[in-house]
Structures are given as C-alpha cells and as structure tokens.
Amino acid sequence: MCGDLSAPNHSSATVEHTAQALIDGFNRRIDYLRMSVTDRCDFRCVYCMAEDMQFLPRQQILSLEELYQVAERFVALGTRKIRLTGGEPLVRQGIVDLCGRIAALPGLRELCLTSNGSQLGRLAQPLFDAGVSRLNISLDSLDADLFRQLTRTGDLHQVIAGIDAARRAGFRRTKLNCVVLKGRNDGELVDLVRFAIDRELDISFIEEMPLGVISEHQRGESYCSSDEVRERLAAHFSLIESAESSQGPARYWRLAEAPQTRVGFISPHSHNFCATCNRVRLTVEGRLLLCLGNEHSLDLKQVLRAHPGDSDRLEKAIREAVQLKPYRHHFEVGGDVQILRFMNMTGG
Numbered sequence: 001m002c003g004d005l006s007a008p009n010h011s012s013a014t015v016e017h018t019a020q021a022l023i024d025g026f027n028r029r030i031d032y033l034r035m036s037v038t039d040r041c042d043f044r045c046v047y048c049m050a051e052d053m054q055f056l057p058r059q060q061i062l063s064l065e066e067l068y069q070v071a072e073r074f075v076a077l078g079t080r081k082i083r084l085t086g087g088e089p090l091v092r093q094g095i096v097d098l099c100g101r102i103a104a105l106p107g108l109r110e111l112c113l114t115s116n117g118s119q120l121g122r123l124a125q126p127l128f129d130a131g132v133s134r135l136n137i138s139l140d141s142l143d144a145d146l147f148r149q150l151t152r153t154g155d156l157h158q159v160i161a162g163i164d165a166a167r168r169a170g171f172r173r174t175k176l177n178c179v180v181l182k183g184r185n186d187g188e189l190v191d192l193v194r195f196a197i198d199r200e201l202d203i204s205f206i207e208e209m210p211l212g213v214i215s216e217h218q219r220g221e222s223y224c225s226s227d228e229v230r231e232r233l234a235a236h237f238s239l240i241e242s243a244e245s246s247q248g249p250a251r252y253w254r255l256a257e258a259p260q261t262r263v264g265f266i267s268p269h270s271h272n273f274c275a276t277c278n279r280v281r282l283t284v285e286g287r288l289l290l291c292l293g294n295e296h297s298l299d300l301k302q303v304l305r306a307h308p309g310d311s312d313r314l315e316k317a318i319r320e321a322v323q324l325k326p327y328r329h330h331f332e333v334g335g336d337v338q339i340l341r342f343m344n345m346t347g348g
Contacts, residue, residue, distance in 0.1 A: 021078040022318070024325040029278060032081045033074045036284040037067060037095060041088040043116050044152035045138075047179050047208050051152060062286045064094050066304050068101050070282055073314050075105040083112040083136075087284070090119035096126045103131025112136065114177070118154065120162030124169040135166055139176045141185045142195060150184065167199065175202040175246075175264070182224040189229055190236045197258040204250045204264035205229045226265035233263065249277075274327060288318065290325040297321075 022030040040055050041048075062070070071082055082102060089095055090113075103111045113127065114136040120127075127135075139159060141147040147156040166174055176196055180186055189205070196203040207226060230253070233239060238256035245252070250264030281289040286301025298321035300314070307313045 020076070022074075022322050024322050026325075026327050028276070028325075029078070030280055030322055030325070031079050032083075032279045033071070033079050033282065034083045034085055034279060035067060035071065035282045036085050036087065037062075037064075037089045037098070038087040038092040039284045040091050041086055041116065042091055042118055043088065043154045045116075045140075045154075045179075046150055046152065047181065056285060061284045062282075062301060062304070064092075064098050066286070066301070067098060067282075069304060069311070069314065070300060071102045072105060073311055073318060075108045076311075077315065077318065078107075080107070080109040081112065082108060082110075083114060085114045088116050088118070089113055090115055090123050096123065096130050099127060099132050100130035103133075110134065114138070115162075116151070116154065117159035117162035121158065121165045124162065124165040124171065128166075128169040128171055132171075135171050135174045136177050137163055137166070137174060138178075139163070139192070139195075140178050140181075141188055142191055143188065146185060150181075163199065163201075172200075173202060175204060175262075177204050177206060179206045179208055180224040180229055181208060181222040183222065186224050186229075186232075189232050193233060193237065193255075193261070193263060196263075197255070197261045200260050202252075202262040202264065204266055206266040207268055226267040230265060237263075239263065249279075277325075280322065280325065288321050290321065296324050296326055298324075 024030055038061070044051055044053065074082070084095070084099065084102075086092075092098075099111060099113070102108070110133040111131060112134045113132050115138070117137045117139070120135075120137070124135075137159070140150050142156070144156040147154055147159075163174070163176075176192070178185070178192055180189070193203060195201075205226065207224070208222060230239065237258075239253040240256060242252045242254050242262065244262065246264075249268075250266050252262045252264045255261055255263060277291075282300065283289055283297075286299060286304065287297040288300050290296040290298075298317060300317065303314055303317045
C-alpha cells in the first residue's frame with residue numbers, strides 16, 4: 001500500500017482542483033519537478049556517493065530531447081518550478097541549450113539549478129543568459145583541507161570563484177547548501193553564515209539523508225539536527241522565524257543583523273515536510289521518483305522510448321504515477337540504510 005495510515009483524510013483537504021493540475025492521492029498539488037540530468041560528478045562527496053563510483057552508460061540515461069519532453073509535459077500539467085540537478089548538472093554536454101529550451105516553456109515561473117560550483121566560473125553567464133532563474137550551490141566547509149576531505153576531489157577556491165562569478169553574471173537569491181556532519185564541519189556554522197552575509201546569499205543547513213551505502217563515516221554518529229544547528233546560531237545571531245517559502249522543503253529564518261540573508265533548515269529527520277510535499281523527481285535513468293525516501297516510481301524512459309513523440313501517453317503515465325505518491329517517508333537516524341540508491345542517482 002502506497003499511503004500511510006497517519007495521513008489526513010482526503011475530504012478535509014482544501015486544494016483547488018483544476019483541469020490540468022497534478023493532484024496526488026492526498027490532495028497535494030504537485031507543481032515542482034526536480035530533474036537529474038546526469039549521474040556523473042567531478043566531486044565525490046562523502047555523504048553523496050562512494051569513492052569509486054560506477055556510472056551509467058550513455059544509452060541508459062535520458063537524452064537531452066527526452067529530458068525536454070518530460071519537462072514540457074510537466075509544465076503543461078501545471079508545474080511552475082523545475083530544478084535541474086545531478087550528479088553535477090554542469091558536466092553534462094549541452095546543458096546550457098537544454099536550460100534555454102526549458103526556461104522558454106510557457107507557464108514555467110522558475111528554472112533553477114543545483115551545482116557544486118566547480119564549473120560556474122565559465123558557465124554562470126551563459127546559464128543566466130539562457131534563462132536560469134536561481135542557483136543553489138553546495139558549500140560544506142570554508143577550510144580548504146576539510147573541503148577537499150569532504151568532496152574528495154574539490155577545490156574550495158575554484159568553488160568560491162564560481163560563487164562570485166554567479167553574482168557578477170546577475171544571479172540573485174543564490175543559496176548555499178551545507179550538509180552538517182557532527183565532528184566534521186559543525187564548528188563552521190557561524191563562519192558559513194557570515195560568508196553568506198558578506199556575499200548577500202541565502203544559506204540552508206541540511207540534515208544528512210540516509211541514501212546509499214557509504215563506508216567513510218557512520219551516519220548515526222555524524223547526525224546533527226536542525227534544532228541543534230539553530231541553537232548554535234542563535235548564540236551569535238538574532239533569528240526571526242519567517243513564513244517565506246521557495247517552494248522547496250526549507251524552513252526559513254531571517255537575521256536581524258542582516259535582513260538580506262535567509263537561513264534555512266532542511267530537516268528530513270527531525271521535522272519532516274511530507275504533509276506539504278509538492279515535489280516529484282526524475283532520476284537520470286528516467287524513473288519518476290514519487291518520494292525521496294521511498295522507492296515508488298514509474299519508468300518514464302520506457303514510455304518515452306516505446307511511444308516516441310506521444311505526449312498524450314506520457315501525460316497519462318505521469319497522472320497515474322502521481323496517484324501512487326506516498327504520504328511520507330520514514331527516515332531513521334542510524335540503523336540500516338533503507339534506500340540503496342545514492343543521491344547522485346536521485347537528483348538532489
């Protein structure tokens with residue numbers, strides 16, 4: 001059974017139905033699609049993938065045209081925000097052209113992209129010119145040696161140069177994403193917020209998600225809750241709770257000392273955001289993943305390749321799949337890994 005017994009009664013929901021809107025079995029409007037355009041990455045972050053990764057052969061991943069076809073159908077069905085992810089999306093050849101085509105879809109309000117920042121020095125301006133609305137950039141440490149340890153291959157100075165290039169290109173409301181690992185980078189929380197303030201960025205602190213089998217550290221021992229992060233920051237900043245939303249899972253706070261910067265907390269363990277989930281994900285191999293913490297999915301690649309150009313059949317498959325979206329995930333701190341796929345396969 002795909003639902004959860006603790007889910008609210010469908011009849012109590014107040015979501016407005018329209019002819020085109022995607023509404024799941026719990027009356028949640030699905031208007032946000034996250035699309036992985038590649039499983040490849042030039043980093044090997046310790047919480048995201050194994051050090052020696054095996055990537056998919058080209059024929060198993062969606063082509064740029066197939067990715068565009070899925071985006072087009074979702075926008076036609078009421079999707080207002082699309083985020084392109086990876087792996088690292090900027091290592092995919094043709095990514096700028098794909099961004100331009102998706103950004104031009106009538107009805108799409110926002111095309112966003114999540115990046116590790118390594119390629120932004122050369123691609124920030126072309127992405128901005130193509131119509132990308134906003135960027136999320138991963139930054140887990142401001143210490144070059146620790147940054148290298150956490151990413152295994154990353155160059156901190158190159159990433160910071162990419163962050164600065166994005167600002168020069170015209171991007172605003174860029175958000176840093178920091179996965180907090182106790183005993184590793186949790187001593188840098190205040191420094192990371194000050195870095196965000198200095199560059200007029202937003203920042204979100206993320207609880208590590210139990211996806212994929214890793215050997216580099218024990219997730220239960222490295223877990224640092226959003227409440228603990230917020231308490232530590234409150235000793236240095238005046239945090240003002242905000243009702244603002246970016247349509248994603250982050251809960252935002254403003255800083256009295258720097259009102260231009262928002263601090264967000266993404267808390268899949270301590271404060272799950274399932275009741276208001278408006279998202280589905282498309283994996284790099286074409287699975288429409290209905291929940292980050294469950295394996296409910298539909299193989300859209302099979303639909304695309306068995307019936308090329310048949311938008312009606314693709315739309316029907318999407319509508320039927322959304323009805324199977326579960327009410328919530330059940331992540332646990334420590335213990336066995338419930339989901340074996342890595343984040344680079346899932347799409348951030």
